[in-house]
Amino acid sequence: MADGAAFDAIIVGAGFAGIYQLKALRDIGLSCLVIDQAGDVGGTWYWNLYPGAMSDTESYVYRYSWDRDDLLSYPFKERYVKQPEVLAYLEHVVERHDLRKHMRFNTAMLSARWDNSTHRWDLTVTGDEQLSAKYVITGLGLLSKQNYPDIPGLDSFAGEMHHTAKWPKNLPLEGKRAGVIGCGSTGVQVITDIGRKVKSLTCFQRHPQYSVPSGDKKVTPEYRRWANENWDQIFAHVRNSITAFGFKESEISFHDVGPEERDRIFEDNWQKGNGFRFMFGTFNDIATDAEANKAACAFIRGKIDQIVKDPEKARKLKPYDVYARRPLCDGNASNGEKYFEQFNRDNVDVVDLKETPIERLEPQGVRTSDGKLHELDVLIFATGFDAVEGNYTRIAIHGRNGLSLKDAWEESGPTSYLGICVPDFPNLFMITGPKGPFTNIPPAIEVQVEFIAEAIAQAEKARAPLIEATHEAERGYSALCEQLAANSLFWKAEDNWIFGANIPGKKRCLRFFFGGMQAYCGKLAECAKNGYTGFKPFARDLTSAR
Numbered sequence: 424m425a426d427g428a429a430f431d432a433i434i435v436g437a438g439f440a441g442i443y444q445l446k447a448l449r450d451i452g453l454s455c456l457v458i459d460q461a462g463d464v465g466g467t468w469y470w471n472l473y474p475g476a477m478s479d480t481e482s483y484v485y486r487y488s489w490d491r492d493d494l495l496s497y498p499f500k501e502r503y504v505k506q507p508e509v510l511a512y513l514e515h516v517v518e519r520h521d522l523r524k525h526m527r528f529n530t531a532m533l534s535a536r537w538d539n540s541t542h543r544w545d546l547t548v549t550g551d552e553q554l555s556a557k558y559v560i561t562g563l564g565l566l567s568k569q570n571y572p573d574i575p576g577l578d579s580f581a582g583e584m585h586h587t588a589k590w591p592k593n594l595p596l597e598g599k600r601a602g603v604i605g606c607g608s609t610g611v612q613v614i615t616d617i618g619r620k621v622k623s624l625t626c627f628q629r630h631p632q633y634s635v636p637s638g639d640k641k642v643t644p645e646y647r648r649w650a651n652e653n654w655d656q657i658f659a660h661v662r663n664s665i666t667a668f669g670f671k672e673s674e675i676s677f678h679d680v681g682p683e684e685r686d687r688i689f690e691d692n693w694q695k696g697n698g699f700r701f702m703f704g705t706f707n708d709i710a711t712d713a714e715a716n717k718a719a720c721a722f723i724r725g726k727i728d729q730i731v732k733d734p735e736k737a738r739k740l741k742p743y744d745v746y747a748r749r750p751l752c753d754g755n756a757s758n759g760e761k762y763f764e765q766f767n768r769d770n771v772d773v774v775d776l777k778e779t780p781i782e783r784l785e786p787q788g789v790r791t792s793d794g795k796l797h798e799l800d801v802l803i804f805a806t807g808f809d810a811v812e813g814n815y816t817r818i819a820i821h822g823r824n825g826l827s828l829k830d831a832w833e834e835s836g837p838t839s840y841l842g843i844c845v846p847d848f849p850n851l852f853m854i855t856g857p858k859g860p861f862t863n864i865p866p867a868i869e870v871q872v873e874f875i876a877e878a879i880a881q882a883e884k885a886r887a888p889l890i891e892a893t894h895e896a897e898r899g900y901s902a903l904c905e906q907l908a909a910n911s912l913f914w915k916a917e918d919n920w921i922f923g924a925n926i927p928g929k930k931r932c933l934r935f936f937f938g939g940m941q942a943y944c945g946k947l948a949e950c951a952k953n954g955y956t957g958f959k960p961f962a963r964d965l966t967s968a969r
């Protein structure tokens with residue numbers, strides 16, 4: 424093995440997760456290396472350069488909570504952070520904490536194999552280089568393996584085709600005839616941003632969406648002062664909430680109030696904006712009670728009818744299925760217009776793919792089943808991701824006895840203990856792994872990073888650096904996840920990536936912990952406090968190891 428190729432910890436991914444994990448492990452004295460296949464830091468925010476890309480979490484809780492001076496001083500201009508700002512923020516954190524010297528870019532993990540004789544992971548990375556580490560921590564992101572639909576004639580299209588998650592920098596769209604396939608979080612953002620820039624925009628929509636305005640606006644000095652005076656309470660609230668989105672979640676049931684009050688609450692939350700707020704800040708049972716859910720759907724359909732002037736476009740844009748996908752919200756275009764308002768433009772149209780599915784791509788554009796050729800210069804795939812496990816199963820990760828992670832998940836679907844560890848894969852930790860919490864992502868990353876760093880610190884102290892979840896613990900945790908999701912209406916939404924149902928051939932099963940952030944933090948704290956229950960003994964051997 425080449426000199427310098429052995430580390431205490433190798434962290435894969437230089438996004439929100441990898442950056443904080445590096446800092447946490449470096450600060451306890453471990454030798455660490457971060458590798459990333461990208462050319463620089465940023466993770467999701469390195470790749471997603473598509474027009475309109477933004478976080479749909481409010482800016483003040485889309486950042487790290489642990490650097491007080493930085494929280495007080497780092498600027499944010501608007502209520503929602505846009506891709507360039509998130510990227511600049513992550514670059515700033517890396518420089519501020521002198522982390523770059525531990526990072527290597529353009530370096531992908533191609534395979535990882537546990538060696539039970541050395542108790543180390545052997546990694547092969549780009550260029551067939553061999554690296555080794557006691558601990559491997561993956562911060563691969565939930566959503567990074569792109570999903571390209573298998574459309575006949577894909578290669579025949581003569582124009583440009585781009586997936587939103589692999590967007591070329593500064594692609595000019597002005598004056599072009601653009602098509603967008605997909606109207607999830609990403610599609611809604613792209614459409615809102617480019618409607619007024621392109622010559623024509625054809626939106627190919629399979630399921631219409633319940634999108635709510637974000638409520639984006641400029642950050643005023645008063646708002647910033649409020650945040651600066653309340654960082655402790657803000658982040659305490661985040662960890663004690665369900666969604667970790669920083670707003671007050673509703674404690675009342677839809678059935679607790681009468682029709683007028685219901686309308687007032689829906690309207691109030693629509694005006695405040697944010698998709699998660701609309702789902703969890705209105706009533707506490709929108710995601711679990713069919714009647715409450717239907718009322719929310721009817722309210723949003725009413726808004727679409729009010730906003731979209733052409734009744735035929737409005738008809739196509741109105742969803743009638745259950746409101747039980749990841750809640751969406753749309754930002755503002757540079758002129759302040761929002762998603763549904765785009766369809767009042769003469770140059771923006773929607774094609775309902777349930778009525779007229781795509782038959783094939785042709786050199787000039789997209790041919791739908793009604794025989795119509797939608798002529799295009801550029802086709803944008805906002806078609807989402809092979810979410811959650813997609814990043815893991817494409818890499819050969821082999822644990823004990825050569826077992827691959829792919830095979831370990833073959834029957835059960837992607838699973839874990841605490842969203843972090845998999846039995847038979849010692850010293851491997853997944854940040855935002857399967858069955859992690861369904862919340863705002865940066866706070867979820869933080870609690871996982873801190874749990875991993877503390878477990879490793881304990882194992883190092885005990886000189887017993889072998890951290891491995893038991894099968895029993897994984898089964899128990901999975902059963903808890905199932906129980907927590909049992910009443911959720913999310914099961915009823917078709918083609919939902921949350922259950923892996925957006926990709927043909929993927930196993931339809933639960934991929935998240937639906938108990939909320941507070942309960943999730945409670946599980947991690949309880950595990951650590953009781954001597955890392957659910958793991959084969961390591962920290963508990965502290966005394967005997969000495």
Ligand code: NA7
Pocket residue numbers: 566572573604605606607608609610627628629630749776805806807808917918919920925
């Ligand atoms: P999503 O939420 O998975 O949305 C993908 C969209 O692409 C959605 O509208 C899909 O329609 C559509 N899609 C996917 N495959 C096809 C085919 N074959 N034909 C037509 N339309 C298709 O991905 P996003 O990138 O928007 O968001 C992912 C997450 O990233 C988001 O939740 C945030 O957390 C950030 P469907 O609705 O399935 O009918």
